[in-house]
Amino acid sequence: MEPSDAQAACFEAGIKFGSLYHQFAGTPVSPDSADSLSRAIEESIENQPHCEAVTVEVLTEELERALVDGPADYTELTGRFLDVEIRIDYEGHTVRTRMEMEDGYPLMRLVDVDG
Secondary structure, X not given: OOOOHHHHHHHHHHHHHHHHHHHHOOOEEOOOOHHHHHHHHHHHHHOOOXXXXXXXXXXXXXXXXXXXXXXXXXXXXXXHHEEEEEEEEEOOEEEEXXXXXXXXXXXXXXXXXXX
């Protein structure tokens, strides 16, 4: 049985999140580099097929809290510091997804599927 176009659109969203998270996790980040890193992540993921929009916010207040007692002025990027939204358009179906922390773990979920 072939997947429906809506199911394929959801799969595409999962691919984008997997590449986003696993490509950029561990990247050195500081409050000063947070904006440029956000833009680089967005532009990188938007290159992928069917990806209409990516919004990445590095949570600088959370980042600053993590650096208060640390030995350096940067840390590594993890889901704890990210708020991400991705919109996929595949064969007339639009999928909106979001990643945010829940109970200390970065969860990626479908927000809605239209079309």
